[in-house]
Amino acid sequence: MKPFTVVLTGNPNCGKTTLFNALTGLRGRVGNYAGVTVERKEGSLTGADARFPVTILDLPGTYALSPQSPDEQIARDILFQRVADVPAPDLVVVVVDASNLQRNLYFATQVIELGHPTLLTLNMVDVARDRGHDIDTDALSKALGVPVIPMVASQGEGLEPLRQSIRSQASSPGTRHVIPREFNELPEAFGREAQAIETALERHFPHRSRLAAAEALLLLSDERALPTDKTNTDGNTNGNTANTRYPEALIEQVLSARRRLEAAGVDWRSTAIEARYARLFAIEQHVTRETPPPDELLSDRIDRVVTHRVWGPLIFVTVMALMFQSIFWLAKYPMDGIEAAVDALAQWVGSSMPPGDLNDLITRGAIAGVGSVVIFLPQICLLFLFIGLLEDTGYMSRAAFLMDRLMSRVGLHGKSFIPMLSSFACAIPGIMATRTIETRQDRLATILVAPLMSCSARLPVYTVLIAACIPQHNGWPGLTLLMMYLLGIAGALGMAWIFKKTLLRGEPPMLILELPPYKRPMLGAVLRQMWDRSKLFLKRAGTVILGINILLWFLATYPRSSELQHQFDQRHAQWKQAASNPPTPAETETLKRLDQEEAGEKLRQSFAGRLGRAIEPALKPLGFDWKIGIGIVTSFAAREVFVSTLSVVYNVGGDSENTASLAEVMKSERRDDGRKTYTPLTGLTLMVFYVFAMQCVSTVAVVRRETNSWKWPLFQTVYMTSLAWILAFLTYQVGTRLGF
């Protein structure tokens, strides 16, 4: 049978997620809504009667029914029964923060007016009491016309009555009754227009007739509720509202109603908001008994330090430094473990299967490919853990508060800071973290520049190039590394500024940022969230990376030359004949070198090798030869592949521990005219190229998902690659002129 659907909704920071976790026993499922990247959290009510299963859907935090972000839009559309794969709610549970009653009730009363069976949970009554607000729940219930359950969700208080209430409604759905209420005392002219639109809505959408009154009010007072050219051009902002097409006549009716109101001197935008707040003020006065609050709240005391002129930035820098140190160093151990495990698995599979193309495909294509994604899992998990902790404690909004001034210089938002910072570890979680940014232009600008921050996959590339090309004294290696990181930051900020000035120009974004009270993080929930998000990353990026790696494997393996194979088979046979049994260390070394030579020769003959040669003309002005070209071609999927490819190209062997020996070989590499290939200038040019080039298929895949179109990831790849080429060109040409 169809489960009873409970929809959980409320303002951000009202404790909704805590309640969801408590009701579903941390066993919720996380996914995405079709077509948009808003987290969809769903779970079954624990302890529900098996005959009457209950599904709980946790909507994103929402301030009002006129959405400002994709998150809020999904919440509104579900409440308005506009999302195709979400059933009409059987019960709506609105969570209200008792210590912030008026603003929470603004949304709550909007929801109550929708006419769904509704229940209000008054959360954090303990905090409210500590602050001197004693709320009479019965009086509130009477004033709102819905049941009110007082609660301290974080301590499990009030959970049982809520469960019971949900259970009893699920088992006898016939008994619920709905009292439509309106919490606006609207001016007469306004009410009349709203009434007329309501009637028209009932006629056009009979299946949603109980929503008509609330929808009429929204249509009249929210100018973005009516579809306009602006909101309909992009799939991302209006992806799920296909079944909300309003007939032309209705749109015209709304527009003319607004004109009439304007003519009569009524501000149709603010009238309903002001009327509602006036009513809520009266309700609050009626249901709350105020006692003098304590001198200063703990949260305010913390804020005095954390946002202090001197201590604030200091604490911020310390927190960020600690975060990144641990992402780099803590993750190192599990990463080494994963690498060893993947290598061992590949070896085991490789030796237990008959050698051949299939063996090669599985070990070098599939296992190595998936391994190259899984290796980043520890970093991504740690990053999500820290972000979760920062969000859950309330520090995240303080970070945005502190950084907003700096980010606004390049036209961005304080909220863009964390995604950009996260991209130092990996652009993928960074891009996923842009979901908190409301304005579409700001979010896109942040997504477009995030991969310019030097991620951890660039580190192996920088390391080997620095070892091979840069003088190893006077701190040059460290200085070069620092320069590359700074170059990435400068590039990201500069490009953000350019995008905001040109492509993504919009009204300067308004910062409306709530600074919620600090709270102790719920570790279980944070860990759970970390794992859910990481899993989502693995699924999304993993499948694409696997496909691309198989493609690259194909390019690097085929076509096979039988002549070449024959030649090497002969040399192997020769070696076997000459070798003693068991082979001496010197003979083993000869065999190893022969194998490496074979791998290198085969790669040079392959499609990838030919591609490397084919793009050589484009690389010549940068001072790169076709061997570097092969590295650039194969590392298109992931930057770090550059290192392993060069190892194969220079016959060093593809093992990761060979970085040092690879650098030695690179140092002795000569061009046709006898000059060294890897001069400091070549190294620098190549590093500049890698700072700016996209070279990461997982990022492309994630941007595709997050923007819901191919347009942006393609644009991003093109602009980054062009930028990389141009800046590498400038570096090389200027360097050559200067005589390096």
Place this chain on the structure above:
Amino acid sequence: MRPLSTLIPGERAVVARIDIPPEQRGRLLEMGLLPGTPVELVRFAPLGDPVEIKLRNYHLSLRKLEADKIQVH
């Protein structure tokens, strides 16, 4: 009447008028910042912008650019 941004930290006032264009100020009104609402300026961020205010028992942060356009008395 004077702009909200001219209050000193800890000073309280009442919103008189919001001079932000109607089509941009919707969310601000929905957050409860309306003419007649008592507000307190809590602090400026370390770099002088944005500003933190307190209204209806919660804390909200706005840029000075907007706070300049909110008249209080």
